[in-house]
Amino acid sequence: MRLMKKITALLLSAAISFCLAGAAFSTEAVAAPASMKATWLSFVDIQGLLRGKNQTGFDQSFQAICQAVAANGGNAIMVHVRSHNDAIYPSSIYPWSSMMLLGADPGFDPLSDMVGIAHSSGLQIHAWINPYGFRNGAYAGNAALATQANIVAGVQEILNRYAVDGIHFDDYFPPIGAANLNAMIAQVHQVCASSGKVFGISPQGNIQNNIAMGADVATWMSVPGYVDYIAPQIYWTDNYGAAGTTAMSTQRLQQWKGLNKLGIPMYVGMALYRSGSPNASDPGWTLQTNNLAKQAQTAASLGYSGYMLYSAKSVVAPNPSQQAELANLRSVWP
Secondary structure, three states: OHHHHHHHHHHHHHHHHHHHHHHHOOOOOOOOOOOEEEEEEOHHHHHHHHOOOOHHHHHHHHHHHHHHHHHOOOOEEEEEEEOOOOEOOOOOOOOEOHHHHOOOOOOOOHHHHHHHHHHHOOOEEEEEEOOOOEEOOEEOOOHHHOOHHHHHHHHHHHHHHOOOOEEEEOOOOOOOOHHHHHHHHHHHHHHHHHOOOEEEEOOEOOHHHHHHOOOOHHHHOOOOOOOOEEOOEOOOOOOEOOOOOEOHHHHHHHHHHHHOOOOOOEOEEEOHHHOOOOOOOOOHHHHOOOHHHHHHHHHHHHOOOEEEEOOHHHHHOOOHHHHHHHHHHHHHOO
């Protein structure tokens, strides 16, 4: 009888291992949200929520942010969980965040709390990662941690421990070549697909800049197995240039649409934070307060199915121009 039990256990273990191995190599596409209306919560914003606050104070502050996002028609929040080769959650791979937690254990798990609060507020929550901790031309923190193996294992760690709705990368990539970046992105996509979670990237809006730094956006949007959605940062108005006569926002939206050979969901990244701020190269931000509404109308006409707003600070405590932009945006994309 004992021998039979051992044999049964071994067979069951082997079957589970086989299933997990098969899942790890799945490239089946996961459906991205049909209509994404998200806000980015960056490490800069999170600093103020965590530093000098206990768990109760942090939870209350994050709940207020979620309520503001929902009140402005949002249905998701992109939360910075790894920004500088470190983490905002207890990790077996990365140290505690230097930028958000000054490298110290806060005595609780901020990501666990944020997942629960976001979901109770009716929002999806996506874990936002700078995969290599690379910005301003240099690796942050311990550069030895910036490996493909760690990035993939780190994503798996999040998916195993937290009920996040997806994994999100932004536009910071080191100059290691398109082949290396593509290999990493394909592996991350496999891990997310095997967990039934979406994976998307928000590249900078200038396509040529992406290509120059090795971010192979054309391949990601034309070959299966890389991303479930794309959210280019279209941080311009249609009154661009010294004379304010270049329809830069529309031009960029059209260019990105032209790359989308797979027909994957597209969301437009919007620069809410620029509204009301004088900008000599883009005077539209002070000429009117319906820049985002017009951008949303154009995006919708091209087949985009949502947007992401930067940043949470501009949603929670908007200046008068940003407040007007949000109201106009809600009237177009309720």
